[in-house]
Amino acid sequence: MHFLYTAPRYHTNQHYPVSSLLAAGHEVSFLVLRRGKSETYEAVEPVVLGTSRFFDLIRRAASLVPGIGYSDVGGLPPVVRFILEVRARRPDVLVVRNPSSMFGLLAVFASKVAGSRLIFYSQSSRHFGADSSSRFLVRLLCRATDANWFTPVFSVSGSHPSIDDPVRYVPFVIPGQLSADAKRWFVSGTVNLLAVGKFEPRKNHCLFLDAIAALSQRHRVSATIIGECSTRRHRRELARVRQYRHRLGLDDQVTIELNVPFAEVQSHYSRHDVFVLASRDEPAAVSPLEAMAHSLPVVCSDTNGTRCYIRPGENGYVFRTDDLDDLVDGLDGMLACREGLVDMGRRSYELVETEHAPARYADSLVAMASKRRQVAFERR
Template identity: 25%
Template sequence: MLILYVAPRYHTNQIPITEGLLKAGYQVRFLAMYKGVSENYEALKPDILKTPIILRTVYKIIRKRRGEVYAENWMLRNYKPGYIQILNYLRTSKPDIVILRERSRQSRIVHACCKLLGIRNVILYNQNPINADEWRGKRLKQMLAKIVFPKVRYSPVKYVNLLNSSYSSPTIPVNSHAYFAPFVQEVNIIPEEKKYVKDGIIRILDVGKYRDYKNHKILVEAVSLIKERKNFHITIVGQVSNEDEQEYFDSLASMIQDYNLQGKFTLLKNIPYRRMKELYTDHDIFVLPSKKEVASISVLEAMSNGLCTISTDNNGTAFYVLEGNAGLIFDNTSAKDLASKLVYFLGHQEEISYYGKNALNYIRENCGFEKYLERLRHIVRKEFKSDI
């Protein structure tokens, strides 16, 4: 049984899925557009599509003029693999199940090639909430999407906007072919061995690329409101792989200096994936301050290491924190609200371990690989009348 995943790149959230499937005896391949900077290929090395010369040339020009981030987003929007390349790849690999990431040009072409070759077990994976009406006001696009993309979809996100006063949690998705399948995250620490607030210092961790949307600066603003507090320290870990990210990193460091908070913050960059466990283990609280996060995997990584979590409300995985009673949610536009959440834990240290242990229990019961495989089997059985 060969399962083929197709996505722009081999994201770190694919690692536990790949490892679990391989351990369970499945064959796994991954077809990607490009290699990312902070990827780990210990379990699987992805196959990389060839980029047309014209597209590579335009990409280099845009990167030089507009920066790496803009060029990367442009490539994601405009990349279109050749039909012959995809057909040859599918004929050679002979996948039993194909899982496509997002409704993109890449996915559209791969899906068309699957149809030509009679590969019927094709599933779309995205991170839109399963109860979302993806096509509200876009009925023409919906009609076209039904033709060029798989009708079956799964997502690791149930619902978002948890602080919205009109928020509700429908149990039945709008699309009957939309399913929930959790992010795969195993518990990474023995609960009894997790030590909180060592030496009387509360250690807070923030993980995210050094880019504006990650909103690290709101955390600095929040700390500036409570800087008289003495019993905490914050570590920010992020990727710096281009001029844009270096510029943001430098700006963040300057902001910390301007607020005279050098003693409160440590900034780290380009930490290897396998070293992250040590950082999670050494910290007590995890903060995700992003302006908008489709579905942060770092929240799950933090929970799996027993960290009490404070998540922005505009994050697709915030519901894991809510359902697991694993921390608090804050308004991503308010440094004052974030500061109030920090103050609460600084003044109630016993709550840190309470939420941290809840996080471990939730991950163990809801996010293990077997839960993901169970949901995938359910989807294949119900939609394609077959088994894996």
Template identity: 25%
Template sequence: MTPSDPEPDRAAQSAKPLTILIGADTYPPHVNGAAQFGYRLAKGMTARGHNVHVLASRSEKGKSYSEFRPEATVHRLRSHSVPTHPYFRVVFPWEIKKEISLLFDRVRPDVVHIQSHYMIGEHVLYEAVRRGIRVIATNHFMPENLNPFLPFPQWFKDIVGRVSWKDMGKVMGQANVVTTPTPLAAKAMRDHAFLHKVIPLSNGIDAHAYELRPSEQVNRNPWPTVLFAGRLAEEKNVDVLIDAVAKLPAQLDVHLEIVGDGEIRHRLDAQVARLGLGGRVRFLGLASDEELREAYLRADVFCMPGTAELQSLVTLEAMSASTPVVLADAMALPHLVRDGDNGFLFRPNDREDLASKIGAILELPEAERLAMGKVSHEMVQKHSIKYTLDTFEALYRGADTIPSHI
């Protein structure tokens, strides 16, 4: 080896484990797509030999602390509840700025990856920029996600939305690389936050985790079953799905399983009782990974009626379980449907149209319905978590675009 030959040095650099700091404004035990992505990212990077730290808020009162978890070292900041949300908590800049600075001194990250432009993400980014540390910024949110928790008239919510977009541009514009899960979200960020270089990069799933294992059998329900999984929140429009099930022909005997919990659960319980659907709608609550997997596998149709989905990991998981889908024609969901091939899109909030599309699938001969599910499974393969982790690892090491070899 001669000093003029740099290849061994480059190879050593690319193999060197990194110290990664993930700034997450929402993280488990929170139940939402952004929190799950942060967890899977930490777990995946730790499995690759990197030293991963996560900075997130506490989920209850108390002082800041650190905990050693299988997926990462998680540093929990003191936080405060908000009256309009059941679990989301806020941190105050004057309480956390010094703690963030001290954490940087202790952890000495090679790269920082923020998951939003809000409180924790914002101040982690500022500290990294001040120290000249590489920053990757991923946006999982749309300002519309905040609307159900703002007790203000719509005109004021519109102002909050414009300010939020402006703040996103101000904060994430300082990152070395900006990503978001879908091309549609990237376009929205260009149009409203004026972030002109945004990389669409799927959150990724372990597509094989939801396939039937060799010789495995899952007991299907004796009746046609529609499945919803996710937070029971305003923007998910689960009430529209319940109404649609009520409108389906009685002879189909369609049942609905709902996995998840959230702030509107009591309203949905009351709606089910009012419609006399108590025997056909089951609330399964928060489910373990295995329970959710089994729910995907026994469902005949998966439905996501939400209108603020940046990607919808649960839809991708259902598709990987070879399930036909009926999705709202809104935000990123149209990217997950080849209309008539793996399912249908329906007009958002249109109960009649949703009932019609669900019925169209459930009335198909079984062979045709299974063929639809097979197309779902084929479509989801490009959302492999391995591809996502490979790409982020390359971005952490200095790439500014998705390398061609990935």
């Protein structure tokens, strides 16, 4: 089958899903509005369409408003070019990111022109309340377009979704990268913690620094922060984080690395012992899963959509968002026993092998593409 994806950009969280389809013998294309600063194109090179002149003017005007960045405003590609690109490829399946956006709705129209099956993809929870208006709208859109819908987020409510929820759960996937037994632990005799995230306030890098300062009173720890710094807002936040690191006396203990390529980020996982995602309101972070594939115990906040990949007490900890005491308590308990940390890392790797194997993604999309609209799916 030929799968054609449409999305604002080719995010690195699509690298392994796309690779799984290619490994299964399928063809994959990607049409995007723009390039990001930290993408990898080893699996597929996206076609960058840009935005129409009209929406480009809107984006530029919006970027003048304090607190709004140029890339924060949704866009629309040149309409004629986009439809011609879809028709020329004649994909069997069109995978549409965020179908309720203007770009998504245009992609729905293009799928009808090309005669392609539709699959919708979002990073919201698959679970909706029984009386939720969102449930009704999702069902209505799926029925009107004869589409299936999937998300890598199982549930954000803590409750188990019912079997008739309209969105299918297909988790992020990744092959195991480094087993716990093959990994070199506690380099230089310290517990080495890693954080990955753009330099934005909601990534909570300063909260992570506070946690390192507190843990240093009881444990030998060092840390690395890897982050994208490509905009004026990023540079402002980077300066704030560096100043805060200096104020806490952590200049020699915490390393900050900027704009690290995807492949090098993967190697950083193998050189660290614990992964911490301190950010708030994270729709669906893939970095915890990447860390798990390298046998790291993982910690994230309870507003990260992919916290469902963590088994608290088995391979990590989920702390209350913005709660320093809870973050420190969780990490303190984990660091108290280094053998226990290794066991947690081993469990992370097991979960990757059993629940996030790449073949699961390819099989799920082929099943959705081969059948008419379906909603039932049970978590394995």
